[in-house]
Amino acid sequence: MNFRTGLAAGTAAGASGALAVLSARRLGRRMLDGLVTRIERRLEREARRLTAKVENAGPLGKAALAGLNALREGKSPFRALLSFGWTALKETLAGIFGGGRRGKPTNIVEQTDVGAPRRLVYDQWTRFQDYPSFMKKVVSVDQASDEKLNWKAKIFWSARTWEATITEQVPDEHIVWRSKGAKGHVNGTVSFHELTPDLTRVLLVLDYHPAGLFERTGNIWRAQGRRARLELKHFRRHVMTQALLHPDEVEGWRGEIRDGETVTTPK
Incomplete structure (x- = not known):
């Protein structure tokens, strides 16, 4: 080759x-x-x-x-x-x-004894606009009418708003309300009981319906009950350190509400 x-x-x-x-x-x-x-x-x-x-x-x-x-x-x-x-x-x-479904309701019963006359304790309770000054989680309360209140409060690091409607209110005795809100609602009753002329028992009964993630999470370990108990303590402290010292400055609402409508107004 x-x-x-x-x-x-x-x-x-x-x-x-x-x-x-x-x-x-x-x-x-x-x-x-x-x-x-x-x-x-x-x-x-x-x-x-x-x-x-x-x-x-x-x-x-x-x-x-x-x-x-x-x-x-x-x-x-x-x-x-x-x-x-x-x-x-x-x-x-x-x-x-529960996903997007409404959470399981929680029944909350709390009470506190306040060393003040029943009328003064009741009048201070009806001054809803004062709540943000002594309650830790209440941001604002706007009373649109005698029966309607718009609330804003803190839930963890978020804010929640809801509308409450007073269905029954009898001076010095009790207040009953219903509410509605995007992240749940609370229906409840607060009553005032005279133990002595200078000692009043405040009994709070709540029916709490959580809807948001934070609310449902807190509902597992009963955070709402502890919060209600703490806010009652703040109320008692305010009455005994502020209202009791200046009772003439506490002008509560003395009207009466039945079936969601005002039937008598303060004179």
Whole structure:
């Protein structure tokens, strides 16, 4: 074999090898594309199957769907795993706290004895606009009418507002109200009992219906009962350190309300 013949043979062999490599790459690419297509089809089938069952699925089912959707959107397996874990946690908490449903109501009964005459204690209680000055969580109270009050208070680091309607109010005896709010409501009764001429018992009975996440969470460990007890202590301290020293300055509302309507007004 001369030089030219050997060169031609080498060139032909090299070309054949290159063609073989290209063919192998194309074949590998086709195989990979086919594999990806099969995986995508399988993901589509699983997504449709899980989506059809998602309404009745538990936390893990919904979490699996979230992870699957993350993979379908091209996210990495790690990101898909994060989606799975977060959805599982969120759905589990929703199941514990009732999701968007109204929370289980809580009955709260608290009382405190105030060393002051019943009339003075009652009059101070009806001065709702004074509450933010001595109650820790009450931000403001706006009395729109004799029967309607708009409240704003702190719940953890958030603010809550609600409207209260006094349905019955008898001077020196009791006040009954109903309320409504986006994050729950409280219906209740406060009554005033003369133990001695200078000692009055204040009895507070609340029916608390939580709705927000913070409210439902606090409802588990009875935070609302402790808050009511603490606010009663603040009220007692205010009466005995402020109102009792200046009783002539405490002008309460002495009207009467029946069935949500004012039937008598102070003279």
